[in-house]
Amino acid sequence: MPKRVSVSVRNKLPQPKTLVPNPKGTALCPSCSAIYERKRWFENQARARELAADRTVALVRCPACARQKANYPEGILTVTGAFVAAHHDDILHTIVSTSKRERAHDTLCRLLDVRASREGMTVTTANERLARKLGHVLHSSFGGELTFVFSHDDRLTRVHWNRDSLGRESARTVKKR
Numbered sequence: 660m661p662k663r664v665s666v667s668v669r670n671k672l673p674q675p676k677t678l679v680p681n682p683k684g685t686a687l688c689p690s691c692s693a694i695y696e697r698k699r700w701f702e703n704q705a706r707a708r709e710l711a712a713d714r715t716v717a718l719v720r721c722p723a724c725a726r727q728k729a730n731y732p733e734g735i736l737t738v739t740g741a742f743v744a745a746h747h748d749d750i751l752h753t754i755v756s757t758s759k760r761e762r763a764h765d766t767l768c769r770l771l772d773v774r775a776s777r778e779g780m781t782v783t784t785a786n787e788r789l790a791r792k793l794g795h796v797l798h799s800s801f802g803g804e805l806t807f808v809f810s811h812d813d814r815l816t817r818v819h820w821n822r823d824s825l826g827r828e829s830a831r832t833v834k835k836r
């Protein structure tokens with residue numbers, strides 16, 4: 660069964676603040692070797708090797724790895740429509756290449772999961788910025804409709820991109836009266 664991040668499941672998970680506390684000082688992520696220094700997370704292999712050799716440096720999982728492990732995304736992008744099925748590979752390529760580019764600027768911009776759904780694709784991201792960016796790039800590349808919904812309760816940003824919702828209407832006609 661596909662994993663879904665439903666409201667009831669999310670309520671049982673730790674709140675984002677306790678899930679991803681900022682380290683007190685310099686820290687190294689044991690999962691991806693991201694570094695926390697001067698109040699931000701970034702990647703630098705040479706510096707990561709230095710820090711790994713220093714036993715006084717705290718090992719703290721970075722927010723992206725913590726969210727990956729807990730299956731607790733900050734952004735969810737859904738893409739739907741007839742166009743999506745017909746251009747699956749182009750859209751997937753756009754999502755993956757945009758994510759790589761964004762991660763080069765900000766290590767916390769990471770894809771957590773990409774899944775096919777009946778109506779298109781569902782993509783989860785470690786931070787909301789990447790979900791928004793993906794929505795904007797798909798919209799500017801292929802047109803369609805883009806919507807954003809931000810939930811203050813759980814700090815979750817939902818981005819929905821739709822391009823030609825032809826299949827949806829016909830699927831809905833099977834309905835009991």
Ligand SMILES: [Zn+2]
Binds near residue numbers: 689690721725
């Ligand atoms: Zn990490």
